[in-house]
Amino acid sequence: MAAIRRAAVAAWFAAFVASATIAFGQTGATPVAPSGPVTSRPDLAKARSTADHSKFEALKGPFASGPEVTKACLTCHTEASKQVHKSIHWSWAFKNEATGQTLGKKNVINAFCGNLTSNEPRCTSCHAGYGWKDATFDFTSETNVDCLVCHDRTGGYRKTPAGAGHPATTPLTIGKDVYNPPDWAKVAQNVGIPGRENCGACHFYGGGGDGVKHGDLDSSLVAPSKALDVHMDAKGLNFTCETCHQSDAHIFAGSRYASTAKDTQGAIHRGAERHVASCESCHGDQPHKAAAPPAAIKAYYLNGHTDKLACQSCHIPEMARGGVPTKTLWDWSTAGKLKDGKPYAEHDAKGADTYLSIKGTFKWEENVAPHYAWFDGKVRYTLVDEKIDPTKIVEVNKIAGSHDDPKSRIWPFKAMRGRQAYDKANDTLVYMNVFGQNDTAYWTNFNWEKAIDAGMKSAGLQFSGQVGFVDTVMYWPLAHMVAPKEQAVACVSCHSRDGRLANLAGFYMPGRDHVRWLDMLGYLAVFGALAGVAAHGALRFAMRGRRGASGGIH
């Protein structure tokens, strides 16, 4: 009998375990697809190339300028410039079909240096072209395309900061930096697939310096550790930018103006074309895998988040994690103070500018938790012709999305705070002329009225002459510096009363939300029950002497 009972108990226990395994085992059904060899690594690409550019007659030189090299490139790559002409890297213009707005660096105002127009030679040092020094630039010129800034593999090619996209013709010293004229023929003979440092030459230094703009893009990504970015890990996967941002005829996947906030296409099969830079395009939307509980339980729950939470929200726990601080505040309103009639600079302990007479006051931060917001991929900019409400913080770009919209997810952003000049009479943001050796440029003469008037005039716009300053914020979606999974944002960072998502409304989140009156009632019931039994017990104890001998009957 006892043996049979023991067997029955064992059978029940086995049934528990089996049921639990069935309930949760399913989440681990799909195996992880290994990514295979990473073929876009520049070193591998060079070793595998069928062409050795140093053997081409056309590239022997000598060359005296960029356009001459481009002309040589085009003798073989006949369509290259025509392709580049269609790209945003060339046009700096973008028609946002979702909002109807015309964006691009040529048109928008940002929370950093402000605007392109009237400041061209400075800004266009990051243009993939030569000679965009003013509005007369010829966008149809094939030889004005700069092949080398992206394809140089020598590291010896560098555009000057204010040369309208040209490298130096004679050695140029700016501070501690020396800009040497490139060895044109050597560079031309050593071209290849772009590496992180090629893209980074502009994208790491946007806004006037290392790490200024993005928060998730800075020079620490030239050779990052795995802890900084699991994909770009120089000793590991060593992804280039293009491994994710795949290009098709010089047009790249991925956009801040029209983002893919939620990629429902899922992981793309090997061999299929890919035109999105989303995480899901490789990882799918059920990326967490585990074969058995309890890991499978966690995977099941984590996968349950992907419909409402961008991968980046958990896997980029903080921005500016590579040791390079990012600028989080730029207050233009304090600019213009002079010492002995001369502009001056103040620095923090790490050497970063905290005040510049030409630019105002800055704040820099490292390892900062991002700002989170619902995002459907649509970004609407506050363009120069749009009315603003100067009594409120002006959103330089507005992030759209909500919990109830199936296309939206919660994304992490760098929220760049600013205090920017605006037209006090017209209630609009303004274009300003900051750069140039002329009477109007702010960085030369520190006169806001003249600088704004010149900036607006260069775009054919009117300025009332009344300068005010308004608080602004600009949102930069984060997608880089993806941490190892062990360092992902912990559940409790959001699932708690004052967690990272405390400011997002319209949905119930365990750990964060509770119905206050229900909790009050509940605690009342619990403590009422405790008080009741305590009182009853005390009475029983107090009256124990009066009990009959029989006491309770059982």
Added chain:
Amino acid sequence: MSETNDSALPRPLDAPRPELANARDGLIAGEASVPWGKSRRTVMIYSRYERFWHWSQAALIFTLAFSGFVVHGSFALIGFDKAVMIHTIAAVVLILLWIFTTFWHFTTGQWRQYLPKTGLLAVVRFYAWGILRGAPHPYSKNLWRKQNALQSLAYLTFMVLIGPALWATGILYLAYPLWAKLAGATGLTVVAFVHTAAAFMMIAFVIIHVYMTTTGKTVGHYVKTMITGYDTVEMAAVEEAYLERQQPNILR
């Protein structure tokens, strides 16, 4: 041994038993005293499975309450993710336990223990006043109705109201990723609301339940009974005779 059962056992089952003429009615009515004789016997009133069910359920409910209120954000002694993991595993095990126990209740007929019965007021009066002055309990336990009217009502509430409210919303909560598309802004709010409300009721139930275990003839008597399974109950002679013959192993 029984006072009335003086003849030797066993005796032939087909022997005439005129004294049993009204016994069946008495048994079914749950009458505490059958006029044709009774005794007090120590007998296993909680079977091994029943005790396994009770104590594993108790452990699971404590585990679930603790981890559940961590998930709820009420306190944070363990991490949120650990709490979710513990809560999930304990919930699945409890649901399985309840499935087995429901099966057990119906196959053994024990579900009848929870049917409403008369005498509720007397029991309430006893706990409110009688117990303080040492009055005897108005209800006398027997094998086929182990619980008094108040217990029956409380456990019935536990099993048809609080329990189902918890497991129904709990399963919806666990499966949320599968129906998230249909949930809208309020779907999870409603589920969480009912789940939390039922959890508070469960805790109040447990507090009172645990306290009530101290009201036996000694403070630990009821707990000891639920551990050993044995208690001394009133037993009709016929019942005793039946058990002596058919289930001697549950008699002590």
